[in-house]
Structure formats: structure tokens, C-alpha cells
Amino acid sequence: MKKDFLSICDLSYDEIFEIFELSRELKARLKKGDEYQPLKGKTLAMIFQKPSTRTRVSFEVGMFQLGGHAVYLGPNDIQLGKREAVSDIARTISRYNDGIMARLFGHEDILELAEYANIPVINGLTDLLHPCQVLADAFTIWEKRGSLEELNIAFIGDGNNVCNSWLNLASKVPIHLSLGIPEGYDPDKEILSMAKKSNISEITIYRNPKMAVKNAEVIYTDVWTSMGQEKEAENRRQNFRNFQVDNKLVSYADPNCMVMHCLPARRGEEITDSVLDGPHSIVFDQAENRLHVQKAILIKLLT
């Protein structure tokens, strides 16, 4: 049976670490200049309803490096659900390709795509989740610290797709996740309660970001206004103003803490230049690791 990657919950604890091991190996091989093409002759259809830098480039380059090819389908090409029903697109694309990666607005659309496609579907971000991002982020921490378990991770800002995927990870791997989130912007209720019920991780929500970053070994943030929420930008700037990751906030965390951001960043809003470009920041290492981790996911699903 085909396997999709729509959420981190689609993976078991063991599968997460198998992907990390493979990502590390693929990264080392690439740095050595080894050619490795297990996806020779295979194609990935990439459907984008929203803009992208990292997701698009890392998937396209990743497929090329593995010997395959990626087909970019932008917002004006397929027009999912407008020009044609999601189910018909899924069935048609399945006849030409070996896999689908999609970045969509509604999470229900990626579920439908996966239901009707008979090839693996990978979630490249929806309004609800961003699993490739958080898997690559967790790999980045694992690679740098040697372990993820029981690490103090503080997520500061909007309880949106990236935060929801962190909660999914917390329901699989034991971490201490402190969320510093203003009232009204909490993560998805069901995902939060599922993560808490799993009893794997310690999860706490704070309304004061200083409390959330206390002892944090990782501080993570994301934009205050996500793609599709542009009309709320001014209101959000007001409501999130005390949740900026600046040098002062970082000073309350562990002195060796790592600062992460999925990017793109709105410099001067959720994070200051001095933090993003400062000694704690590992944002470009995490961006690079999207490539290695997604190659591992592609190998696991497409071979």
C-alpha cells in the first residue's frame, strides 16, 4: 500500500529516527560528491497554491540529485478545486507521476488529494500543518545536539501550522515544549489535546514569552502573519508585539540556546536582525536540512 506523509503523526518514533539516519547519510554523501540516484526515472508533481522558496527549491533540487525529476505546478496551472475537482486531479496526476508534493490552503484538500491519488502524497504546508519543516528542524537539533529527548524547546509566536507540527512531534518524541503564545492565537485544539493525551512530552502554554523561554535550549519562532492571513496583518502586529524574539528575550534562555525560524522571516517583527544574524541563530542550517530530510522522505515513500 502507498504511504503518504501528511503529518508527523503518519510516522512512528522508529521511522522518525530512520529518516534522521538516512538524512545524515545523504548529507554526507552529497558533501563528498557521491552520486546516488535511487529515484532514477521517477517524477514528482509539485502543486503550489501559495508562494515558496525553500520548499520548492529543496524538493526540485532533491529530486534532481536523486536521479528523478520534479514538475512545478504553480497557482495558475492546476487551480485545484476551481478548474477541476481535487479528486479528478489526484487520479489524473497519479497516471503520470510517482509522487505528489502539495502546498495548499485547506488541509481538507490535501486529505482528499491523498485519498484519490494512488501514489504517495507529501504535505509541503497547509493552513494546518507543516510537517516537512518540523521534521527537518528536529533533525537539525538532533544533528547538533546528538539527541532530541527531553530537550527544552520554546515556541514563541503564532500557534499556527508550524506550531501544530511541533505538537505532533511532541506526541511522538519526548520533549519539553513551552509555547509562548498570546491569547486568541493558540494552536489547533484537537492537535493540542492529542499531544497532551499522548503523555509523551511535557507541554505548557504561557502568555508571557519570558516564562516560556526560561531554560530553553531552543527558541523557535515563525511569522505573525502567515500566507493567506495578510488582511489581519495590522491587527496581528498589535497583538503579537510583546512576543518578538530579541536579544533581551534570548537572554532569559539557556546561554547556549539555539534560535530557529522556519523562514521567510519578517525582520523587525517576530525576530530582530541582531538575533537572526547573531551567534545563537541556526536558521540557514535548518533551511539547508530541508533538502537532506526531504530526500530521505522521498526515498522512503517513492522506492
Ligand code: CP
Ligand atoms: N519554510 C518554508 O517552507 O519556506 P518557503 O515558504 O519559502 O517554502
Ligand code: NVA
Ligand atoms: N506559518 C507560515 C510558515 C511559512 C513557511 C505560513 O504559513 O505562512
